[in-house]
Amino acid sequence: MKKILISTALLAGIFTYAGGFRVSLQGVRQLAQAHTSAHAEDASVAFFNPAGISFIPAKLSIAAGGFGAKSTVTYQNPSTLESTETISPTGTPIYAAIAYKVHKDVSLGFSFATPFGSTIEYPADWSGKEIVQKLELKSFYFQPMVSVKLAPWASFGASYIYAKGKVDWTKAVTQLDGTINILDDQASGHGAGLGFYFQPDAKWDLSVAYRSPVNMKAENGKATVTLPNASAATQQILFTTLGLDANGQDNFTATLPLVEEFTLGATYKVTPKWSVSADFNYHGWEKYDKLTLDFENANLGNQANDATILTNPKNFKNAKTFRIGTQYLFNDMIAGRLGWYYDESPYDDKNFIPETPSFDSHVVTAGLGFKVGHGFGVDLAGAMAFPQARTFNNKSISFSGQAKAKAYYFGLGLSYNPF
Amino acid sequence: MKKIIISSLAAVALLSVQSCKTDFENDVNDAEVTSGSADFTKFVALGNSLTSGFRDGALYVDGQNESFTSMIAKQMQKAGGAQMFNQPMMADNLGGIPGVLPNKYVLTVNAAGAFAPALATGNGTSTLANIYTAQGFQNMGVPLAKSYHLLAPGYGNPANLSAGMANPFFVRMASTPNATVLGDAMAQNPTFFSLWIGNNDVLGYATSGGDGTNPITPLTTFTDAYTALTTTLTSNGAKGIVANIPNVTSIPFFTTVPYNPVPPSAFNTAAAGQPSNQDANIDGLNAQVFGVLKNILTALGHGGRLQLISKTSANPLLIKDESLPNLATQITQALVSNGVPAQQAGLMGVVFGQARHATNKDLTLLSTSSVIGTAPTSLYAVAPFNKYGVTFPLEDKHVLRGEYTASPSSGSEANEVKNTIDATTAFNEVIKAKATEKNLAFFDANTKMAELSSASGISFDNVRYTAKFVTGGTFSLDGVHLTGRGYAITANEFIKAINKKYGSTLPQVNVNSYTGVTFP
Numbered sequence: 001m002k003k004i005l006i007s008t009a010l011l012a013g014i015f016t017y018a019g020g021f022r023v024s025l026q027g028v029r030q031l032a033q034a035h036t037s038a039h040a041e042d043a044s045v046a047f048f049n050p051a052g053i054s055f056i057p058a059k060l061s062i063a064a065g066g067f068g069a070k071s072t073v074t075y076q077n078p079s080t081l082e083s084t085e086t087i088s089p090t091g092t093p094i095y096a097a098i099a100y101k102v103h104k105d106v107s108l109g110f111s112f113a114t115p116f117g118s119t120i121e122y123p124a125d126w127s128g129k130e131i132v133q134k135l136e137l138k139s140f141y142f143q144p145m146v147s148v149k150l151a152p153w154a155s156f157g158a159s160y161i162y163a164k165g166k167v168d169w170t171k172a173v174t175q176l177d178g179t180i181n182i183l184d185d186q187a188s189g190h191g192a193g194l195g196f197y198f199q200p201d202a203k204w205d206l207s208v209a210y211r212s213p214v215n216m217k218a219e220n221g222k223a224t225v226t227l228p229n230a231s232a233a234t235q236q237i238l239f240t241t242l243g244l245d246a247n248g249q250d251n252f253t254a255t256l257p258l259v260e261e262f263t264l265g266a267t268y269k270v271t272p273k274w275s276v277s278a279d280f281n282y283h284g285w286e287k288y289d290k291l292t293l294d295f296e297n298a299n300l301g302n303q304a305n306d307a308t309i310l311t312n313p314k315n316f317k318n319a320k321t322f323r324i325g326t327q328y329l330f331n332d333m334i335a336g337r338l339g340w341y342y343d344e345s346p347y348d349d350k351n352f353i354p355e356t357p358s359f360d361s362h363v364v365t366a367g368l369g370f371k372v373g374h375g376f377g378v379d380l381a382g383a384m385a386f387p388q389a390r391t392f393n394n395k396s397i398s399f400s401g402q403a404k405a406k407a408y409y410f411g412l413g414l415s416y417n418p419f
Numbered sequence: 420m421k422k423i424i425i426s427s428l429a430a431v432a433l434l435s436v437q438s439c440k441t442d443f444e445n446d447v448n449d450a451e452v453t454s455g456s457a458d459f460t461k462f463v464a465l466g467n468s469l470t471s472g473f474r475d476g477a478l479y480v481d482g483q484n485e486s487f488t489s490m491i492a493k494q495m496q497k498a499g500g501a502q503m504f505n506q507p508m509m510a511d512n513l514g515g516i517p518g519v520l521p522n523k524y525v526l527t528v529n530a531a532g533a534f535a536p537a538l539a540t541g542n543g544t545s546t547l548a549n550i551y552t553a554q555g556f557q558n559m560g561v562p563l564a565k566s567y568h569l570l571a572p573g574y575g576n577p578a579n580l581s582a583g584m585a586n587p588f589f590v591r592m593a594s595t596p597n598a599t600v601l602g603d604a605m606a607q608n609p610t611f612f613s614l615w616i617g618n619n620d621v622l623g624y625a626t627s628g629g630d631g632t633n634p635i636t637p638l639t640t641f642t643d644a645y646t647a648l649t650t651t652l653t654s655n656g657a658k659g660i661v662a663n664i665p666n667v668t669s670i671p672f673f674t675t676v677p678y679n680p681v682p683p684s685a686f687n688t689a690a691a692g693q694p695s696n697q698d699a700n701i702d703g704l705n706a707q708v709f710g711v712l713k714n715i716l717t718a719l720g721h722g723g724r725l726q727l728i729s730k731t732s733a734n735p736l737l738i739k740d741e742s743l744p745n746l747a748t749q750i751t752q753a754l755v756s757n758g759v760p761a762q763q764a765g766l767m768g769v770v771f772g773q774a775r776h777a778t779n780k781d782l783t784l785l786s787t788s789s790v791i792g793t794a795p796t797s798l799y800a801v802a803p804f805n806k807y808g809v810t811f812p813l814e815d816k817h818v819l820r821g822e823y824t825a826s827p828s829s830g831s832e833a834n835e836v837k838n839t840i841d842a843t844t845a846f847n848e849v850i851k852a853k854a855t856e857k858n859l860a861f862f863d864a865n866t867k868m869a870e871l872s873s874a875s876g877i878s879f880d881n882v883r884y885t886a887k888f889v890t891g892g893t894f895s896l897d898g899v900h901l902t903g904r905g906y907a908i909t910a911n912e913f914i915k916a917i918n919k920k921y922g923s924t925l926p927q928v929n930v931n932s933y934t935g936v937t938f939p
Contacts, residue, residue: 074443081926125932127929174882174931231938234938
């Protein structure tokens with residue numbers, strides 16, 4: 001078994017991978033161990049696998065946590081020798097979960113998490129301003145769930161996902177010396193999760209989980225063109241020409257796919273104090289092949305047969321992530337954790353988009369866990385990403401150059417297993 | 420065993436992290452800009468309005484500051500060259516010299532609530548006074564100059580202005596009244612030059628509708644001038660770049676006004692609020708004028724010249740085509756025999772003797788748009804023959820005539836568009852040959868212009884530029900010269916050609932950071 005773990009880790013360098021705007025920050029304990037999934041110690045397992053709540057060693061468990069995510073992307077153009085660094089704010093994804101055994105074989109749970117999201121901001125006059133100046137993507141997953149023990153060593157769980165989301169995208173309209181903002185903070189969608197969790201013996205935890213895609217539908221989108229330097233008369237002419245109302249606005253609809261995810265995870269207790277965990281994720285990014293905005297009246301599109309439909313090719317591809325982490329219990333109260341994972345960018349160089357920049361990335365994680373008594377636990381985690389610089393030429397947005405990134409994550413999690 | 424696993428894991432993680440390159444191979448902030456085999460120490464740019472930064476129908480400060488040659492000079496400075504690049508700055512942003520040169524065009528909102536270019540108001544503060552200093556001007560772009568003008572002594576002599584033998588722009592910047600543009604350039608001992616000349620040798624013919632007031636430069640004159648220019652400029656070993664002439668018939672000055680800009684509603688003469696009399700008027704004109712004339716012309720074998728006016732679709736312009744046989748006498752005779760009074764028949768014969776409707780081969784000048792439908796000054800322009808381009812033919816100067824196959828007498832002289840393109844082709848062959856002979860960098864502006872005027876245009880960082888008037892972003896309000904962004908695209912092409920030829924590493928400019936058409 002140990003040999004298998006090692007050779008799998010070696011393989012990771014060859015075939016690898018999550019990226020996009022999927023944020024692997026749904027559990028502090030998990031992040032410290034490379035965000036692996038087969039950890040049923042408290043309710044934070046709920047997001048990873050609804051079946052996991054059956055194996056929480058308490059009748060009631062509550063877990064919550066938050067992160068700080070700081071990332072900087074640097075773009076440079078070797079042709080013009082220009083370079084730009086993002087001025088993105090620190091992201092703060094959060095999660096909370098509760099699980100309760102209503103019967104010895106039946107557990108109910110609820111998970112709240114923000115699995116997809118990204119806020120990127122560039123200086124307003126940067127080279128790629130026509131593509132993005134600022135993009136804020138947010139999602140909130142609300143998941144009630146139930147898990148049933150099929151046997152003392154196996155459980156099956158299922159969840160319903162209700163998702164709320166927001167898209168707020170500002171970019172320049174260089175030819176008109178203005179900007180356009182695309183906003184919908186009422187987007188919503190539905191999905192489901194299901195999974196199996198096994199503890200075949202005292203040494204093994206095995207987790208198999210699937211989370212369905214969620215199509216976030218923006219039904220009440222508002223596009224706003226702002227022309228700060230134009231006279232009122234000019235604005236009216238241009239707004240009329242573009243099919244916008246007197247305020248420079250129009251409605252739009254769009255669907256943003258939050259893609260499916262399949263996870264296989266295992267934790268093996270090498271000794272009672274030392275465990276090793278590994279995860280394999282498969283992300284269905286292929287669904288995100290294009291982003292289509294359908295305007296009510298505005299001629300902001302690019303389709304020959306309908307000028308109100310704007311289609312941006314994205315050409316994402318399915319991606320994998322391989323994770324490996326470990327935990328060592330120094331004593332009954334303190335646990336030390338380490339991890340490493342590799343995330344592949346869900347698109348090729350020729351499809352690089354600066355609004356959701358993505359890189360093949362190694363991430364090193366670490367953390368500590370404290371049991372402070374009466375069922376309370378405190379977890380700390382930190383992670384540092386090593387994204388691989390890339391050289392790209394995206395012809396569909398006539399944008400080329402090189403990009404690199406830095407990213408750091410910090411997390412603080414609390415858990416409470418009262419009885 | 421435990422230790423082996425841990426150290427193996429650590430080793431794998433470390434190797435993986437190290438094998439991934441997180442940093443740029445070459446950070447642009449550390450990039451060194453080099454000259455290659457060129458020497459940019461003294462860069463002098465020769466040419467016409469394009470080299471000077473002329474736009475919106477005038478030379479003015481903001482435009483000069485975005486001349487493509489000054490953009491190139493700034494990039495050369497990064498390689499240690501072109502430390503001085505003086506331009507003959509105008510005094511203000513109007514660009515006009517009262518009594519000599521008009522102000523620039525600005526975009527305005529007209530009474531109908533639409534955008535329209537109009538001359539900027541106010542009195543320009545630039546004068547014809549000479550502003551030459553000992554440092555000379557490194558931007559020797561002289562608006563309006565043709566190839567041979569760069570060699571003409573006295574082209575900057577104010578005494579020659581009234582005779583049309585001098586150029587007000589060169590009067591301002593010439594070192595002495597009888598200096599030549601080339602001489603003033605050579606006096607600076609340029610180590611590197613740009614030469615973009617020849618556009619006006621054919622453009623003037625085209626923008627005057629081929630009416631004979633501004634003929635195409637004879638090929639021998641052009642060849643001699645171009646040979647003298649390139650020979651002299653390279654005589655002290657200087658390197659440089661030349662560019663050819665873009666096909667002027669694809670610039671907005673010729674592509675913005677269609678051949679058929681007359682809508683049926685133009686025939687409505689009812690007062691506002693009254694029911695339209697459009698159809699009645701069209702019926703009347705067709706019955707009494709166009710139908711009658713078409714029948715007569717058909718009998719004479721020239722029925723294709725005229726069409727009946729359409730009530731449903733846009734109508735073509737009525738133009739005078741002096742390449743056609745003049746059928747005035749025959750038309751008059753036929754009208755008289757139809758019972759038309761002799762005086763009216765005579766007038767119609769004169770007006771329609773060489774008239775025809777335009778086709779999609781003809782190019783209407785941008786400046787003609789303000790003439791269409793107005794009353795001509797001709798004595799013959801009596802109602803209903805009092806609307807230019809509608810019931811009275813436009814003059815030669817209003818339209819660059821294209822191929823007209825129905826004309827039995829059409830020859831090479833009849834087709835002004837072809838004359839323009841043929842001359843461009845011939846001049847471009849000379850330019851290419853000289854570039855090769857003198858081993859100079861060469862920018863194929865003609866091919867780039869074709870790319871710009873294609874439907875997809877040229878995109879830079881997701882901003883799409885085309886050759887469309889105003890909306891395309893590259894052409895200024897005169898329809899001939901470029902905007903700052905258009906000049907930036909040009910600068911990049913020059914830079915690419917220089918780098919390719921001389922192995923230099925001049926960076927390109929960010930097209931989108933310059934100005935386009937300014938909305939009011």
